[in-house]
Amino acid sequence: MNKTLNQIAKEVVAKTILAADESTGTISKRLTSIGVDSTPEVNREYRQMLFTASGIENYVSGVILFDETIRQSSNNEIPFPKLLDEKNISPGIKVDKGTAKFSEDKVDTYTEGADGLEKRLLEYKNLGARFAKWRSVYMISNGSPTQEALDKNAEGLALYAKACQDAGIVPIVEPEVLMDGDHSLEQDKEITIKALSVVFNKLKVYEVHLGGVILKPNMITAGKDNPKQADVETVAQTTLDVLKTTVPFEVSGIAFLSGGQSPDLATGHLNAINKLRNAKPDEYPWRITASFGRALQGEALEAWGGKKENIEKAQKVFIERAEKVYKASLGQL
Numbered sequence: 014m015n016k017t018l019n020q021i022a023k024e025v026v027a028k029t030i031l032a033a034d035e036s037t038g039t040i041s042k043r044l045t046s047i048g049v050d051s052t053p054e055v056n057r058e059y060r061q062m063l064f065t066a067s068g069i070e071n072y073v074s075g076v077i078l079f080d081e082t083i084r085q086s087s088n089n090e091i092p093f094p095k096l097l098d099e100k101n102i103s104p105g106i107k108v109d110k111g112t113a114k115f116s117e118d119k120v121d122t123y124t125e126g127a128d129g130l131e132k133r134l135l136e137y138k139n140l141g142a143r144f145a146k147w148r149s150v151y152m153i154s155n156g157s158p159t160q161e162a163l164d165k166n167a168e169g170l171a172l173y174a175k176a177c178q179d180a181g182i183v184p185i186v187e188p189e190v191l192m193d194g195d196h197s198l199e200q201d202k203e204i205t206i207k208a209l210s211v212v213f214n215k216l217k218v219y220e221v222h223l224g225g226v227i228l229k230p231n232m233i234t235a236g237k238d239n240p241k242q243a244d245v246e247t248v249a250q251t252t253l254d255v256l257k258t259t260v261p262f263e264v265s266g267i268a269f270l271s272g273g274q275s276p277d278l279a280t281g282h283l284n285a286i287n288k289l290r291n292a293k294p295d296e297y298p299w300r301i302t303a304s305f306g307r308a309l310q311g312e313a314l315e316a317w318g319g320k321k322e323n324i325e326k327a328q329k330v331f332i333e334r335a336e337k338v339y340k341a342s343l344g345q346l
């Protein structure tokens with residue numbers, strides 16, 4: 014029987030989502046940081062290490078793949094989407110094609126990838142994808158993001174979300190306000206409220222079914238160059254205030270990006286958010302979990318260092334982090 018978009022969305026956010034969809038440029042950057050050159054084969058070995066870590070299915074319910082990765086297989090030739098599916102982990106796919114600048118003298122960007130999207134979605138569905146991801150990026154800087162940037166990015170997210178749902182795929186809608194810069198927590202709050210409000214308005218205009226949407230937002234923090242960082246409780250409460258103001262109750266799930274926070278800090282914030290949420294489920298009715306890239310992988314990447322003899326140790330480190338993040342998604346750390 015065909016599952017409804019709501020059912021798929023709920024399954025994807027049941028535990029946590031591993032964002033393993035680094036583009037060619039980004040995976041190259043991550044591997045260079047441990048002294049390893051990225052090639053499709055090295056990328057495959059690295060991702061295989063994560064996907065085959067013993068017990069991953071206890072903590073991870075969805076994995077976002079990159080175009081290269083969804084076509085790759087394990088050493089014993091099981092395609093990655095099938096390998097994940099057999100563990101009851103939903104395979105997903107990044108479908109945006111990165112960002113482009115509005116103009117050279119501005120920091121504002123818009124996200125590309127609308128060309129041929131319908132066709133690509135159908136191909137990805139045949140390859141096993143049940144959900145997709147599209148990321149818009151907003152940088153806080155003098156006068157940015159502009160209204161033009163907010164509008165164009167929201168339009169892109171809404172058109173993508175509609176195309177996904179028409180193809181029977183659940184869209185992860187990711188408007189990311191970057192931590193780059195020295196802005197305050199209050200500025201982050203203000204800009205994130207603006208960005209999310211415009212996005213949900215556009216989703217309504219394009220009649221996107223909100224029960225079949227997963228939102229992937231940033232937590233509300235001060236910019237990473239601001240020496241005045243808020244404490245964990247303040248980040249958690251401010252983040253929930255923003256969600257309450259902007260996210261309709263029908264949305265099936267919220268899965269935070271980690272955005273450059275350390276694994277411990279991102280996990281601690283998620284735990285604090287869910288502790289507050291659990292105390293007031295009527296105010297914050299959504300499932301709130303993680304869709305971390307760096308905060309789930311960073312320690313395992315370091316432990317691995319590109320060496321076969323470190324695989325077991327790195328898998329153990331990865332699973333320990335995944336367990337903590339899952340517990341944090343329940344407010345049980």
Ligand code: 13P
Binds near residue numbers: 032271272
């Ligand atoms: P980070 O958790 O490393 O920010 O990555 C999440 C992601 O998928 C960004 O699109």
